[in-house]
Amino acid sequence: xxxxxxxxxxxxxxxTSFTKEGGYQVGDKAVDFKxxxxxxxxxxxxxxxxxxGFIVVFTCxxxxxxxxxxxxxxxxxxxxxxxxxxxxAINPNDAVAYPDDNFANMKKRAKSKSFTFxxxxxxxxxxxxxxxxxxxxxxxxxxxxxxxxxxxxxxxxDDNTEDxxxxxxxxxxxxxxxxxxxxxxxxxxxxxxxxxxxxxQ
Amino acid sequence: xxxTLNKAKHIFMASIYSIFLLLSFSFFTASTDKIExxxxxxxxxxxxxxxxxxxxIVNFWATWCGPCIAELPYFxxxxxxxxxxxxxxxxxxxxxxxxxxxxxAFVKKKNLQNAVYQLNAADPNKWINQIDADxxxxxPVTVFYKAGKKILFHEGDITQTELDEKIKLHSx
Numbered sequence: 001x002x003x004x005x006x007x008x009x010x011x012x013x014x015x016t017s018f019t020k021e022g023g024y025q026v027g028d029k030a031v032d033f034k035x036x037x038x039x040x041x042x043x044x045x046x047x048x049x050x051x052x053g054f055i056v057v058f059t060c061x062x063x064x065x066x067x068x069x070x071x072x073x074x075x076x077x078x079x080x081x082x083x084x085x086x087x088x089a090i091n092p093n094d095a096v097a098y099p100d101d102n103f104a105n106m107k108k109r110a111k112s113k114s115f116t117f118x119x120x121x122x123x124x125x126x127x128x129x130x131x132x133x134x135x136x137x138x139x140x141x142x143x144x145x146x147x148x149x150x151x152x153x154x155x156x157x158d159d160n161t162e163d164x165x166x167x168x169x170x171x172x173x174x175x176x177x178x179x180x181x182x183x184x185x186x187x188x189x190x191x192x193x194x195x196x197x198x199x200x201q
Numbered sequence: 202x203x204x205t206l207n208k209a210k211h212i213f214m215a216s217i218y219s220i221f222l223l224l225s226f227s228f229f230t231a232s233t234d235k236i237e238x239x240x241x242x243x244x245x246x247x248x249x250x251x252x253x254x255x256x257x258i259v260n261f262w263a264t265w266c267g268p269c270i271a272e273l274p275y276f277x278x279x280x281x282x283x284x285x286x287x288x289x290x291x292x293x294x295x296x297x298x299x300x301x302x303x304x305x306a307f308v309k310k311k312n313l314q315n316a317v318y319q320l321n322a323a324d325p326n327k328w329i330n331q332i333d334a335d336x337x338x339x340x341p342v343t344v345f346y347k348a349g350k351k352i353l354f355h356e357g358d359i360t361q362t363e364l365d366e367k368i369k370l371h372s373x
Binding site for chain 1: 263265266267268295297298299323324325326329330336337338339340341357
């Protein structure tokens with residue numbers, strides 16, 4: 001009995017630490033996904049034959065931090081889609097908890113802000129969990145290497161949420177610029193305040 | 202004549218009182234019309250580096266964060282429940298510095314009695330690590346400090362029961 005308890009306790013600790021360490025680290029291979037886009041079609045990375053990689057942004061409608069970055073996300077796509085690194089935005093939030101983040105409102109937001117990139121809904125929240133997204137906005141820069149998608153950068157878009165013009169370090173741009181130049185990404189992960197993803201109960 | 206003099210005296214006294222009242226009122230409003238700003242270094246000086254027997258409970262929150270707002274009353278209640286214990290609760294607001302008026306209005310509306318500060322820290326990639334290396338920036342977060350050390354880092358929502366239990370366990 002005692003052994004069983006010790007075993008169970010160890011199992012619980014192991015599982016807890018596993019959850020904590022869940023999600024990708026830089027260098028990991030990322031999974032592709034099939035998620036519904038705001039045009040009602042299913043989007044997958046594998047279908048983007050011309051891309052060299054992707055700027056995957058977990059974001060949403062309701063979060064003020066995500067809103068602050070909307071124009072910068074649009075600008076990233078304008079700059080890098082033609083260079084082979086398009087933006088792919090994914091909304092992982094529980095739309096029941098945040099009706100602002102539901103599919104109809106995603107369509108509205110994409111239209112009003114003239115999104116030029118896919119804005120996908122992660123209904124099951126499996127992709128956010130697999131990637132290890134914890135908040136919005138949360139960026140994962142992926143690079144195609146053969147048939148793999150390798151995580152090259154995880155974190156913030158830049159170092160100043162409040163004021164884009166005051167940002168000193170544009171982390172995502174620096175990462176993609178390095179990849180395009182065939183160089184190693186200097187800053188591979190950063191931290192930022194964001195709205196915690198609302199997980200389904 | 203006496204009457205008139207007396208009246209004049211009354212009016213004079215009344216004016217003096219009004220001036221005093223006005224002055225004290227303006228002092229009062231001056232002290233409550235802003236949210237004190239705090240840097241990480243100042244916060245550390247108020248919590249982490251203090252080697253006394255007070256339990257410091259630092260909650261990071263924002264007016265835009267639903268779960269944060271939901272748990273603020275627990276911190277208000279905890280301050281009352283554990284008034285006889287050596288605890289100090291600091292509510293560190295992460296709204297943009299430019300939105301002080303919004304934070305102030307919120308603090309007044311909710312009648313928050315715990316100490317509220319607005320964090321004045323430019324580069325989150327730097328200061329988040331100064332609080333905890335495992336924290337990647339999602340809020341709410343609550344950190345407990347005692348005797349110059351961080352004793353607990355609680356990521357995500359906290360319940361009244363959890364908060365009360367942690368206070369009972371770590372405070373005197």
